[in-house]
Amino acid sequence: MSADHHDHDHHHEHGHDNRYSDMQARVKALETVLTEKGLIDPEAIDAIVETYETKIGPRNGARVVAKAWSDPGFAEWLRTDATAAIASLGFTGRQGEHMRAVFNTPETHNLVVCTLCSCYPWAVLGLPPVWYKAPAYRSRAVIDPRGVLAEFGLTLPETKKIRVWDSTAELRYLVVPERPEGTDGLGEEALADLVSRDAMIGTAVAGAQP
Amino acid sequence: MNGPHDLGGQMGFGPVAPEKDEPYFHADWEKRALGLTLSGGAFGAWTIDESRHARENIPPADYLAASYYEIWTRALEVLLERHGFATRAEIDAGRKQTEPVTPKRILKADMVAGVLAKGGPCDRPVGTEPRFQPGDRVRTRNFNPQTHTRLPRYARAKTGVVEAVQGSYVFPDDNAHGRGENPQWVYTVVFDGPEIWGEGADPTLTVSIDAWESYLERV
Numbered sequence A: 001m002s003a004d005h006h007d008h009d010h011h012h013e014h015g016h017d018n019r020y021s022d023m024q025a026r027v028k029a030l031e032t033v034l035t036e037k038g039l040i041d042p043e044a045i046d047a048i049v050e051t052y053e054t055k056i057g058p059r060n061g062a063r064v065v066a067k068a069w070s071d072p073g074f075a076e077w078l079r080t081d082a083t084a085a086i087a088s089l090g091f092t093g094r095q096g097e098h099m100r101a102v103f104n105t106p107e108t109h110n111l112v113v114c115t116l117c118s119c120y121p122w123a124v125l126g127l128p129p130v131w132y133k134a135p136a137y138r139s140r141a142v143i144d145p146r147g148v149l150a151e152f153g154l155t156l157p158e159t160k161k162i163r164v165w166d167s168t169a170e171l172r173y174l175v176v177p178e179r180p181e182g183t184d185g186l187g188e189e190a191l192a193d194l195v196s197r198d199a200m201i202g203t204a205v206a207g208a209q210p
Numbered sequence B: 001m002n003g004p005h006d007l008g009g010q011m012g013f014g015p016v017a018p019e020k021d022e023p024y025f026h027a028d029w030e031k032r033a034l035g036l037t038l039s040g041g042a043f044g045a046w047t048i049d050e051s052r053h054a055r056e057n058i059p060p061a062d063y064l065a066a067s068y069y070e071i072w073t074r075a076l077e078v079l080l081e082r083h084g085f086a087t088r089a090e091i092d093a094g095r096k097q098t099e100p101v102t103p104k105r106i107l108k109a110d111m112v113a114g115v116l117a118k119g120g121p122c123d124r125p126v127g128t129e130p131r132f133q134p135g136d137r138v139r140t141r142n143f144n145p146q147t148h149t150r151l152p153r154y155a156r157a158k159t160g161v162v163e164a165v166q167g168s169y170v171f172p173d174d175n176a177h178g179r180g181e182n183p184q185w186v187y188t189v190v191f192d193g194p195e196i197w198g199e200g201a202d203p204t205l206t207v208s209i210d211a212w213e214s215y216l217e218r219v
Helices: A005-014 A023-036 A042-055 A058-070 A072-080 A082-087 A135-140 A145-151 A188-192 A197-201 B028-041 B048-056 B060-065 B068-082 B088-093 B109-118 B193-197
Strands: A099-103 A108-113 A161-166 A172-176 B137-140 B159-169 B184-192 B205-212 B216-218
Touching (some): A023 A042, A023 B028, A023 B068, A023 B088, A058 A072, A058 A188, A072 A082, A082 A099, A099 A108, A108 A172, A172 A197, B028 B048, B028 B068, B048 B068, B159 B205, B193 B205
Parallel strands (some): A161 B205
Antiparallel strands (some): B137 B216, B159 B184, B184 B205
C-alpha cells in the first residue's frame, strides 16, 4: 500500500475504505451527527432494538405453524391468505406486509432465500441470522440446495423434490414444516416448541432441535 | 445492475456457517445501525427500492467483505448525503456542520410500535387485467440494465411456468430511480433446475422467482 499522502483521496475511491475499519466508531459518529441535527431520536433506536430482541422473533412464526398443524381451517386460511391468517394472531407490519405460507409435504421440501439482498419475513421470524444475509447461502441455495442443507445437518431423501423460493419481490415466505410423528396429543404451545427458526426458512425440519 | 449483490449461482464463498444459538446482534453498533437505517427510512425521502439500489452500488470488493449491517450503514450514508440530511464530511467528523433539509417525519420513540406494526405495504391497484395466468409458459427477458432490477442474472432468458398471480405491486426498476411507482402484476414463476443450471443440475430442483409482468414474455 502506498504511503504517499497525495494518495489519500484516491485511496478512498478505489481501495479499502478506512472509514469502515472501525464500525463502532463510524456508527457512533453517524448517530451523533443525526442526533445533533434533530433528525433522529436515540430512544427510538432503543425501542426498535428492544422490539426485535424481545417481541418480534421466531416464536411468532412457530405459533403460526402450531396453529396450522392443530386447526385445519386455519391451515387452509394460511394457504389461501397468509397475510390475513397471520395477522389474526397479531403478527403484522414491517417485512410481513405480504405473506405467503408454503407447506412442506412428503414429496416436496421448501427452502427460502433472497439471492439479491436479505428479504426475510421479519413479522414472523424477527431479524434474519447472519448466514441468511451472507454470500455463501445467497449464492448456493438456488444452485446447490442439498449441499447447503447438508451443512445444516439435514439430508433429504434423494427422491424428495426441493423447491427454492427466491424472494425477489415483496412477498415474504414462511415455510410450514411437516408435523413430526408422535405429536398427536400436544397442544399448540408444546407444538410451537418443536418449530425452530430454521425449520421455517427450510434449512431444518420440525422437531429436529428445540 | 449486474452488481455484487446478485449472488445466485456464484461460487467460491465456501460453506454456509450457521452459528448455534446466534444472538440477534454481534456488537452494539449493529443495534444502532439497525435503528439508524429504520429511522432514516422514516424520513420519507427515499424508497426501499432506492435504498436497495444504494446497497448494490457499494464497490464489489467492499460489498462482499462487509457484514450486512455494514452494507446498510454505507448505503445509509449515501442516501443521507444524496437527500441533503448530512454530508460525508459531517459523518467523518461526527459533528454537525450544516443545517439539514426537513424530513417528512422524524421517528420518535413513542411512534416505533405503530410504525413497525404498520410496515410499508407496496401493493397498488393497476388498471389492467393480468397478462398471464397460472399454467402459462413464459420466458424471462434477456437484459442487463445498468439500473436497479429485481430479475436476477441467473433467471434471465429462462423459460418457466407461471404458478400464481400474486397481485400488483410497485415496480422497483422505476421506483428506485424516482420514476414513479408504476405498479405491475407480479407472478411467481417456476423454473426446472436444468433450465437454469444446465448440465449436471439437480433434477429434483425447482426454483421460483417473483417476477413483475414486464420481465416476462409469452412463450
